[in-house]
Amino acid sequence: MTYCVALRLDKGLVFMSDTRTNAGVDNFSTTRKMFTFQVPGERLITIMTAGNLATTQSLISLLEERSKKALERDPSILHAPTMFQVARLVGQTLREVIVEIQSKGQMTAASFQATVIVGGQIKDGFPTMFLVYPEGNFIEITEDTPFFQIGETKYGKPILVRAYEPHMSLQDAVKLLLVSFDSTLKANLSVGLPIDVQTYENDTFEIATKTRIEQEDPMYQSISKGWGDALKSAFQTLPSYDIESGKRQK
Template sequence: MTYCVGLRLNKGLVFMSDTRTNAGVDNFSVTKKLFKWEIPGDRAITILTAGNLATSQALISLLEERSKTASERNPTILEQPTMFQVARLVGATLKEVIDESGVDGQESSAKFRASVIVGGQIKGGEPTLFLVYPEGNFIEVTDDSPFFQIGETKYGKPILVRAYDPEMSFEDAIRLLMVSMDSTIKANLSVGLPLDMQVYEKGSFRIGAQARIAVDDPYFATVSEGWGDALRAALEHLPQFSFNQN
């Protein structure tokens, strides 16, 4: 499994993903799940992937190949006029990969499912995010739903729902996503460090700050420990329950 988040702020976009893949409880490995394309001054595009590893790797390989090989430049992610058209291309390519993998029909195709978050900005449009489903269809981020998650989403979502603020700085948003990741890692063995992080500043049309947060990263350890302490302190400050209160 995996856990990836794309978050829209007034300042731009923030992306974070884990890197763990597993084929059983005793077979874990590290695999990149955050990918980027850019033409400085024109566009910056980021993709996060979750689901069947073979499917997601084939999707990225096709998008890369069609972006770099002259004879295959149409359709290419680097020539789409809008982010909506980028999402359509990614959705169609994902569906193509899944359909080709599931040669024995719909039941077999289900084994090759993957989901994708597509985000970025193309000159003439606003920064945005799309959640692309295995069937190739997709939805766009809104003010009511300002972030997307894929993979193992349930453990980290309550934190995002309670603490997200569109006016957040990139630094505060990264701290928030680290807490969301930490909660997921502690609850699910199939999600783990290292984490990949990237930001995109609105109107820059280039990939912003990016980093890999290692297993022994001291800041992440501080956030993890501090969050646990804060939760215990908050619990202690809540009114004491009594069986006789009614």
């Protein structure tokens, strides 16, 4: 399974993904799920993937192969004029990969589905993000929906809904996403460390920060423990429910 999240802030974009591909009692493996395409000073595009590994790897391989000589191999996401057109190309390529696999009779249709988050900025445009579905269609991030999740989304969503603010700093956004990931990691074995993190500041067309957070990372451990302690403390301050009063009301 997978957990990937992308946030849009007033100041820029934040991306975070886990790296686990298999989970079992004694069988763990990791692979990168975040990929960046860049033309310095002109565009920066980040893609995160979830779903069938063969599908997502084929998708990224095709996008990379078609981007090596953009002028000779249109369409390329390094030559598309807008982020909308980038999302459209990613959707078309994803659909192309799925149809090809399906035509070979490999597994059932649902077995090789994948979803993708595409985010970034192209010069003369604004920073934005898209959620691309297996069918190739997509939706764009909005003020009402300021973040996208793919993969195992349900455990980490509540903290995002409650704590997200568009004006928060990139650093606080990373902290927020780490809490979201920590809740998911503790609830689902199929999502695991290391975690890849990338931030982007508006109109820079370059990566602001990029790192991989390992299990022993002291800041992650501090945030994880601090969040757990804060939840326990908050729980203790809540009023106890009067069960006898509830019975009488019936």
